[in-house]
Amino acid sequence: MAGVISIFHFILLFALYSFLGWIIEVIYRSITQRHFVNAGFVFGPFLPIYGFGAAAAIFLESFLSGWHLIPRFIILGLVITAIEYLVGFFAERIFKLTLWDYSENKFNLHGRICLHFSILWTILALLFVMFIHPAAIKMVTLLDDASVKTTAVLFLVYFAVDYFFSVLSISAFRKRIAYLYTEYLNLDNIEIENILNSLQRLRDAFPALNRYVDTNINSNIRNRISTFLKPIQDKIIMEMQGRMSFEPEYYEIIQDIEQHEEFLKLKEYFHHNSSIYAHVQEVAYLSYRICKFLKLDYRSAARGALLHDFFLYDWRNHDVPDLPRHKFHGIEHPSIALENARKHFAVNEIEADIIRKHMWPLTLVPPQYKESFIVSFADKYLSSKEFISEYGKKRHRRRKQRASNRQKNRRVH
Ligand SMILES: [Fe+2]
Numbered sequence: 001m002a003g004v005i006s007i008f009h010f011i012l013l014f015a016l017y018s019f020l021g022w023i024i025e026v027i028y029r030s031i032t033q034r035h036f037v038n039a040g041f042v043f044g045p046f047l048p049i050y051g052f053g054a055a056a057a058i059f060l061e062s063f064l065s066g067w068h069l070i071p072r073f074i075i076l077g078l079v080i081t082a083i084e085y086l087v088g089f090f091a092e093r094i095f096k097l098t099l100w101d102y103s104e105n106k107f108n109l110h111g112r113i114c115l116h117f118s119i120l121w122t123i124l125a126l127l128f129v130m131f132i133h134p135a136a137i138k139m140v141t142l143l144d145d146a147s148v149k150t151t152a153v154l155f156l157v158y159f160a161v162d163y164f165f166s167v168l169s170i171s172a173f174r175k176r177i178a179y180l181y182t183e184y185l186n187l188d189n190i191e192i193e194n195i196l197n198s199l200q201r202l203r204d205a206f207p208a209l210n211r212y213v214d215t216n217i218n219s220n221i222r223n224r225i226s227t228f229l230k231p232i233q234d235k236i237i238m239e240m241q242g243r244m245s246f247e248p249e250y251y252e253i254i255q256d257i258e259q260h261e262e263f264l265k266l267k268e269y270f271h272h273n274s275s276i277y278a279h280v281q282e283v284a285y286l287s288y289r290i291c292k293f294l295k296l297d298y299r300s301a302a303r304g305a306l307l308h309d310f311f312l313y314d315w316r317n318h319d320v321p322d323l324p325r326h327k328f329h330g331i332e333h334p335s336i337a338l339e340n341a342r343k344h345f346a347v348n349e350i351e352a353d354i355i356r357k358h359m360w361p362l363t364l365v366p367p368q369y370k371e372s373f374i375v376s377f378a379d380k381y382l383s384s385k386e387f388i389s390e391y392g393k394k395r396h397r398r399r400k401q402r403a404s405n406r407q408k409n410r411r412v413h
C-alpha cells in the first residue's frame with residue numbers, strides 16, 4: 001500500500017542519501033585531486049555521515065518547518081556542525097585517524113569543523129529538506145511494500161558486511177604503518193612497495209591521512225636516522241673540516257663519470273654558491289667517507305651521490321625542455337637526474353635509489369638503503385652549509401657597503 005512511511009522507507013532513504021553524499025564527495029575530491037577518488041570510509045558507494053546528517057535535518061525540520069528562514073538556518077547549521085565535529089572526534093578517538101582536516105581553513109575548531117564548510121553544509125541541508133527530501137519521499141512511497149522491505153533488508157546486510165571489513169581495513173592500515181616504521185630498514189623493495197600500494201586507497205580517500213603517514217613513518221625514520229648519524233657528524237665532518245684532498249681510491253671509483261664530457265657540462269650550471277659539478281663532488285666525497293666508515297657500499301654511495309643532481313639546466317629558469325613550466329624543480333629533478341645518469345652510465349639499484357630519493361622527505365616515499373639516507377643527509381648538510389656561507393658573505397658585503405656609504409656621506413657633509 002502506498003502512502004504510509006515505515007522504518008523500511010527510512011532505511012531506503014538513508015541508503016539513497018548516503019549514496020548522494022558519496023557522489024558529491026567523489027566529484028569534489030576527484031576535481032581537487034585531479035583523478036578519480038573513491039571517497040569515504042567504507043568500500044561501497046556510500047557515505048553514511050550524509051545519511052545521518054540527512055536524518056538529523058529531517059528530524060529537525062519536523063519541528064522547524066513553520067519557522068522563519070533565519071532561525072531555521074541557524075539551528076540546522078548548529079546541529080549539522082555538531083554532528084560533523086562528533087564524527088570527526090570519535091573517528092580520531094576510536095580509530096586514531098584524522099579523516100578530514102580543516103586546520104588550514106580560517107575559523108576552524110580542532111580541524112574538525114570550520115565556518116566556511118558549516119555554512120556550505122547548512123545551505124545544502126536547507127535545500128535538501130525543502131526540495132530533495134519531499135521528492136524522494138514521493139518516490140519511495142510509490143514503490144510497493146514488498147520491494148521496499150526486501151531492498152531495505154538487503155541494504156542493511158550489505159552495509160553491515162561492508163562496515164565490518166572497512167573497520168578491519170582501517171586497523172590493518174594502522175598496523176601496516178606501525179610495521180613500516182619499526183621494520184623499515186630491514187624490509188626489501190618489493191615488500192615496502194606492496195605496503196605503500198595497499199595504503200593508497202585510504203590515502204586517496206582521506207588526504208588528511210597523508211599527514212598521519214608523514215608523522216608516523218617519515219618523522220620517526222628521520223629521528224632514527226639522525227641518532228644513527230650523530231657519531232658520524234662528530235667524527236668524519238670534524239675531521240674533514242678545512243681539507244678536501246680526495247683519496248686515490250675515491251678517484252678510481254668515480255673516474256669514468258668525472259671525465260665524461262656530458263658530466264663535465266655540470267661545471268656550466270650554478271648551484272647554491274658554486275657549480276653543480278663542485279656541489280656533487282663534495283656530496284659524493286662526504287658520502288664516500290661516511291659509508292666507508294660505516295662499512296657500507298661506499299662505491300655505490302660515491303657514484304650515486306656524484307650523479308644525484310645530474311640535470312643540465314639552470315633550475316631558476318623554467319623555460320627549458322627538461323622542466324616544463326607547471327612542474328617543480330625540487331620534485332622533478334631527481335627523476336631527470338636518474339634518466340640522464342642511465343643514458344650515460346650503468347646505474348645499479350642502490351645508485352638509482354640514491355638519485356631518486358635524495359630529496360626525501362619532499363618526496364613521500366623514503367629511501368630504501370642506508371647509503372641513500374646518507375647521501376640525502378650529506379646533500380642537505382652541505383647545501384645548508386653552502387647557503388649559510390653564501391648568506392654570511394652577502395651580509396658581510398652589505399655591511400661593508402653600508403660602512404663605506406656612511407663614510408662617503410660624512411665626507412660630503
Ligand atoms: Fe638535488
Ligand SMILES: [Fe+2]
Pocket residue numbers: 279283308309379383
Ligand atoms: Fe644536491
